[in-house]
Amino acid sequence: MSSGSPDEIETLGHHVEKSAAGSRPPSVSVGICAYTELDSTLRLVDEALAVHSPRFNVEEVIVATPNRAIVQQLKGKDPRVRVIAEERREGKVTALRKVLKAATSEIFIHISADVRLQPDAIPNLVQDLVDDPGCGAVVSHIKLVNRGGIVDRASVLIFTLFNNMNQMLNEEGKLGMLGDVYALRREAATVPPADVINEDAFIGLALRDMGYHIHKSKRAVVWIAGPRTPTDYIFQRTRILFGHLQLIGEHKEFPTTFEVTTPKSPVRNLKVLGKTLGELGPAYVPALGLAVILEVMCLGLAGASRAFHTSYKQWRVIQSTKQI
Numbered sequence: 001m002s003s004g005s006p007d008e009i010e011t012l013g014h015h016v017e018k019s020a021a022g023s024r025p026p027s028v029s030v031g032i033c034a035y036t037e038l039d040s041t042l043r044l045v046d047e048a049l050a051v052h053s054p055r056f057n058v059e060e061v062i063v064a065t066p067n068r069a070i071v072q073q074l075k076g077k078d079p080r081v082r083v084i085a086e087e088r089r090e091g092k093v094t095a096l097r098k099v100l101k102a103a104t105s106e107i108f109i110h111i112s113a114d115v116r117l118q119p120d121a122i123p124n125l126v127q128d129l130v131d132d133p134g135c136g137a138v139v140s141h142i143k144l145v146n147r148g149g150i151v152d153r154a155s156v157l158i159f160t161l162f163n164n165m166n167q168m169l170n171e172e173g174k175l176g177m178l179g180d181v182y183a184l185r186r187e188a189a190t191v192p193p194a195d196v197i198n199e200d201a202f203i204g205l206a207l208r209d210m211g212y213h214i215h216k217s218k219r220a221v222v223w224i225a226g227p228r229t230p231t232d233y234i235f236q237r238t239r240i241l242f243g244h245l246q247l248i249g250e251h252k253e254f255p256t257t258f259e260v261t262t263p264k265s266p267v268r269n270l271k272v273l274g275k276t277l278g279e280l281g282p283a284y285v286p287a288l289g290l291a292v293i294l295e296v297m298c299l300g301l302a303g304a305s306r307a308f309h310t311s312y313k314q315w316r317v318i319q320s321t322k323q324i
Helices: 038-049 068-074 092-102 121-130 150-172 199-209 230-251 266-280 282-307
Strands: 027-033 057-065 081-085 107-111 135-144 181-185 213-224
Touching: 027 038, 027 092, 027 121, 038 057, 038 068, 038 107, 057 068, 057 092, 068 081, 081 092, 092 199, 107 121, 121 135, 121 181, 121 213, 135 150, 135 199, 150 213, 150 230, 150 266, 150 282, 181 199, 199 213, 199 230, 230 282, 266 282
Parallel strands: 027 057, 027 107, 057 081, 135 213
Antiparallel strands: 107 181, 135 181
């Protein structure tokens, strides 16, 4: 990364004790940062603990949360479960910093608390990472549960565009984003500064700076819910765009997203957009119009927020994205 003091940007390589080649399967730590997602968090913990593979061992599941109900439900559940009970809500990045520093395994898997995993998602992430020594992280393939009105279609359009963009960058060896669920080599992990908003982009770009590539696995499927109301869409996308502007302005790093790379590669990105609309069909053309209007609004709000030094460290809970 281009800026940040040693205290702000930390790598974890010196904490990782590698196993001798071929001596034993690699160890895996699963990390979850949760706030309101009680049922989902408990389900994800159970699913992580239930994973058994001859190729790796899930040695610990670490949950960071200020939610006392989650803490109580996990207390004494399994010796592999470690809970970081936060005194108050400090934001996802602060929680992730604690989880990354607490993890002890060679491979770290991050799982957002508001996702649903396909049964083989974790094994496929780990297998793809282990099979490619030059790969620093493997990211999942996102699918949306959204069905219904035009805002649902706008969300499906945005995330399908995200998938297609990432797949193209993956094929070119230029992917720099992680996302909601990913497997990461801890020896190469960079702990993001506490003020970073888009920590997945920060860690991904740091991996590329260190010479690793990121792989998008079509086999590791996860389901999420996109925003279902205009207000939720605006709040979520404004925060994301604010985070992109932060990385560009403060760290001189450009996220590998459609909106950031379009000015540099408009023809290529228009082809990706055309492919996305071709996959989704003509019913999504009105959704594209709405998405363009909302994206312009969100970019304006993100720019204004930067100008007025608004903090997005703790963001509004987007309720419609929790209905998974």
